[in-house]
Amino acid sequence: MLSIKNLHASVGGEEILKGINLEIKAGEVHAIMGPNGSGKSTLSQVLAGSETFQVTEGEVTLNGENLLELETEERAREGVFLAFQYPVEIPGVSNLQFLRTAVNAMRKHRGESEMNAAEFMKHAKEVSKQVDLDPAFLKRGVNEGFSGGEKKRNEILQALLLQPKLAILDETDSGLDIDALHVVSDGVNALRAEDRAILMVTHYQRLLNHIVPDYVHVLAGGKIVKSGGRELAHELEERGYGWLGVKDEEATASSTAS
Amino acid sequence: MKSAPTISSAFLEPAGNFLPGPLLELRKQRGTALVNMPLPTRKTENWKYSSRHLKLSDELAVTLPSSGKEGTSLSLPGYRVVFRNGVMVPEASDFPDLNGIRIQRFSDLSDEDASALAERLDNTLDSNAVQMARVNSARFEDGLFIQLDKEAVLDQPLFIIHEVTASSVGSAYPRIYVDAARHSQMTLVEEYISSGDEPVMVNAVTEFVLAEGAQVTGVRLTLEGESVQHIGATGVRQAATSRFEHHTVGFGGPLRRHDLQVRLEGEGAECKLNGVVVTQGKQHYDNHTSIEHVAAHCDSEETYRNIAADQSHAIFNGRIHIHQDAQKSNANMNNKNLLLSTGAEIDTKPELEIYADDVKCAHGATIGQLDKNSLFYLVSRGIDRREANTLLTMAFINELVEQIPVEAVREAVQLRLNDFFNQTFQEA
Numbered sequence: 001m002l003s004i005k006n007l008h009a010s011v012g013g014e015e016i017l018k019g020i021n022l023e024i025k026a027g028e029v030h031a032i033m034g035p036n037g038s039g040k041s042t043l044s045q046v047l048a049g050s051e052t053f054q055v056t057e058g059e060v061t062l063n064g065e066n067l068l069e070l071e072t073e074e075r076a077r078e079g080v081f082l083a084f085q086y087p088v089e090i091p092g093v094s095n096l097q098f099l100r101t102a103v104n105a106m107r108k109h110r111g112e113s114e115m116n117a118a119e120f121m122k123h124a125k126e127v128s129k130q131v132d133l134d135p136a137f138l139k140r141g142v143n144e145g146f147s148g149g150e151k152k153r154n155e156i157l158q159a160l161l162l163q164p165k166l167a168i169l170d171e172t173d174s175g176l177d178i179d180a181l182h183v184v185s186d187g188v189n190a191l192r193a194e195d196r197a198i199l200m201v202t203h204y205q206r207l208l209n210h211i212v213p214d215y216v217h218v219l220a221g222g223k224i225v226k227s228g229g230r231e232l233a234h235e236l237e238e239r240g241y242g243w244l245g246v247k248d249e250e251a252t253a254s255s256t257a258s
Numbered sequence: 259m260k261s262a263p264t265i266s267s268a269f270l271e272p273a274g275n276f277l278p279g280p281l282l283e284l285r286k287q288r289g290t291a292l293v294n295m296p297l298p299t300r301k302t303e304n305w306k307y308s309s310r311h312l313k314l315s316d317e318l319a320v321t322l323p324s325s326g327k328e329g330t331s332l333s334l335p336g337y338r339v340v341f342r343n344g345v346m347v348p349e350a351s352d353f354p355d356l357n358g359i360r361i362q363r364f365s366d367l368s369d370e371d372a373s374a375l376a377e378r379l380d381n382t383l384d385s386n387a388v389q390m391a392r393v394n395s396a397r398f399e400d401g402l403f404i405q406l407d408k409e410a411v412l413d414q415p416l417f418i419i420h421e422v423t424a425s426s427v428g429s430a431y432p433r434i435y436v437d438a439a440r441h442s443q444m445t446l447v448e449e450y451i452s453s454g455d456e457p458v459m460v461n462a463v464t465e466f467v468l469a470e471g472a473q474v475t476g477v478r479l480t481l482e483g484e485s486v487q488h489i490g491a492t493g494v495r496q497a498a499t500s501r502f503e504h505h506t507v508g509f510g511g512p513l514r515r516h517d518l519q520v521r522l523e524g525e526g527a528e529c530k531l532n533g534v535v536v537t538q539g540k541q542h543y544d545n546h547t548s549i550e551h552v553a554a555h556c557d558s559e560e561t562y563r564n565i566a567a568d569q570s571h572a573i574f575n576g577r578i579h580i581h582q583d584a585q586k587s588n589a590n591m592n593n594k595n596l597l598l599s600t601g602a603e604i605d606t607k608p609e610l611e612i613y614a615d616d617v618k619c620a621h622g623a624t625i626g627q628l629d630k631n632s633l634f635y636l637v638s639r640g641i642d643r644r645e646a647n648t649l650l651t652m653a654f655i656n657e658l659v660e661q662i663p664v665e666a667v668r669e670a671v672q673l674r675l676n677d678f679f680n681q682t683f684q685e686a
Binding site for chain 2: 084
């Protein structure tokens with residue numbers, strides 16, 4: 001489904017991605033791990049179409065279609081969804097309004113009829129339960145006053161509503177307590193489907209205990225230096241990144257304490 | 259070559275004589291005092307950004323005809339009075355005859371009442387600061403006098419539709435005077451609209467006098483078209499424990515100017531002034547406000563937001579004057595501005611004159627652009643860029659629009675603003 005070939009990307013003249021190669025098939029769950037500064041978030045953002053980064057070389061295709069040529073909103077409509085590491089707060093735009101506008105944009109693109117306010121409200125309330133969010137949040141501004149955990153759950157809620165083809169989760173577990181981690185993991189696992197691919201970018205291994213990946217890749221210094229099955233995650237947890245010849249800026253060998 | 263900029267005598271000639279004697283007399287005096295009045299130029303501080311948008315010509319000085327008896331078929335949730343070119347249209351108006359509430363056009367006032375009114379007109383405005391309002395006083399053809407008796411409560415909002423018909427070149431001078439006695443209450447909605455495309459000028463003055471404990475809410479909507487220059491002034495004087503709330507929603511035009519002056523003259527008086535202004539194309543909008551804390555223990559809260567797109571120009575000048583004996587004054591002024599393009603300009607200036615030493619006075623002014631991260635977040639969910647920009651821009655002012663106390667107005671304004679921004683972002 002997703003094919004990344006020799007992807008190079010920079011920001012402000014500095015090269016972050018130095019030749020990424022990755023193939024993800026429909027139905028698969030991939031995890032990308034790596035030390036801080038390796039380029040993990042950059043990869044997520046570049047796939048989503050962030051204008052902060054410049055792609056200098058390489059190609060990315062989604063189901064054979066050139067993804068790099070599409071604007072962010074077009075990529076989203078083609079089924080790319082990015083769960084942000086730091087979701088932004090937008091007071092003044094209600095969650096309800098935002099979600100409904102997004103869902104209807106997607107439906108319109110797929111040739112489906114748009115949902116009216118009442119229908120959507122009902123649907124949104126139901127899905128909110130799945131991620132343990134009190135439906136009252138719908139009236140508030142997007143992510144306004146949300147805790148870290150609530151923001152991440154709102155990201156998963158959006159994925160559940162938009163039903164993407166490719167879900168990219170950027171450090172979705174960072175800052176989550178155990179309960180929130182479970183809720184988020186359940187939500188992501190509920191997204192698993194034969195025609196869907198999931199790419200998780202994660203710093204800590206513990207998320208992978210809950211969302212068991214098919215493949216694990218290590219991203220370091222802007223390149224994927226090792227790929228393997230789920231056991232690779234355990235090995236990294238025990239041994240850290242050093243044995244790969246990779247310099248780590250922060251101790252990652254121990255699993256997160258919280 | 260322009261001659262020295264004083265007002266043309268053409269502007270000092272009213273047309274009709276339908277007003278009662280004392281008001282005709284007042285008008286004549288005002289006119290005489292205006293002879294050789296200097297017109298604002300860019301060297302005139304309070305018009306320095308707007309004088310270039312002010313286009314006065316002798317043709318504009320002509321009084322627009324107050325023709326037509328046909329009503330504007332609006333269904334409004336409240337009472338209404340319709341003015342066309344500054345003159346009331348009774349056939350299109352619909353307001354009750356309630357105990358303790360007088361709603362009467364100037365031309366129907368008895369000489370005695372007119373005389374009393376003539377003593378009070380213009381007392382809420384500082385004529386030096388609001389120069390152009392003086393022209394209204396020399397030219398008004400009619401007006402509306404609203405008087406609430408002690409404790410009278412107007413049970414529904416009163417809509418005043420000021421329509422200018424721009425089917426010929428000229429000007430109109432709408433005038434309103436509200437006298438709210440002790441503990442009376444009312445909500446007034448003024449809508450300034452237009453039809454036609456000839457160049458016209460509207461010069462409107464609205465005055466509110468609140469006695470002790472009175473509560474008055476004013477909503478002012480400037481909705482006129484591209485051929486209309488609009489100059490407005492609202493003057494307010496408040497006695498102790500009275501409360502005045504004002505919401506202004508302004509859409510830009512070739513010239514838009516509003517002066518809002520509030521005097522808090524009795525202890526415990528409060529005012530809350532909200533303003534939302536949006537401009538696009540080459541439009542203009544200038545809000546000058548002035549709040550005088552004359553008495554002690556008064557509260558003022560002012561929140562204005564301007565959004566300027568394309569090459570438009572918005573101005574906000576907020577003056578707060580705390581008098582020497584006005585101890586324990588509490589004044590808050592906040593002006594946030596959003597620039598939607600590099601060609602737009604917003605000028606903001608807070609003016610604080612504080613002469614008492616035990617006061618709280620906070621002011622803030624910011625100018626910014628739409629947040630790129632917020633925009634990326636929205637489009638990353640497949641939302642059309644234009645719609646995303648509109649959502650974010652509306653978000654900037656929603657908070658203020660939501661405070662407009664009349665639901666129908668709030669909804670109509672939201673729709674109109676949405677259309678406005680949708681249009682603005684069309685070529686984005």
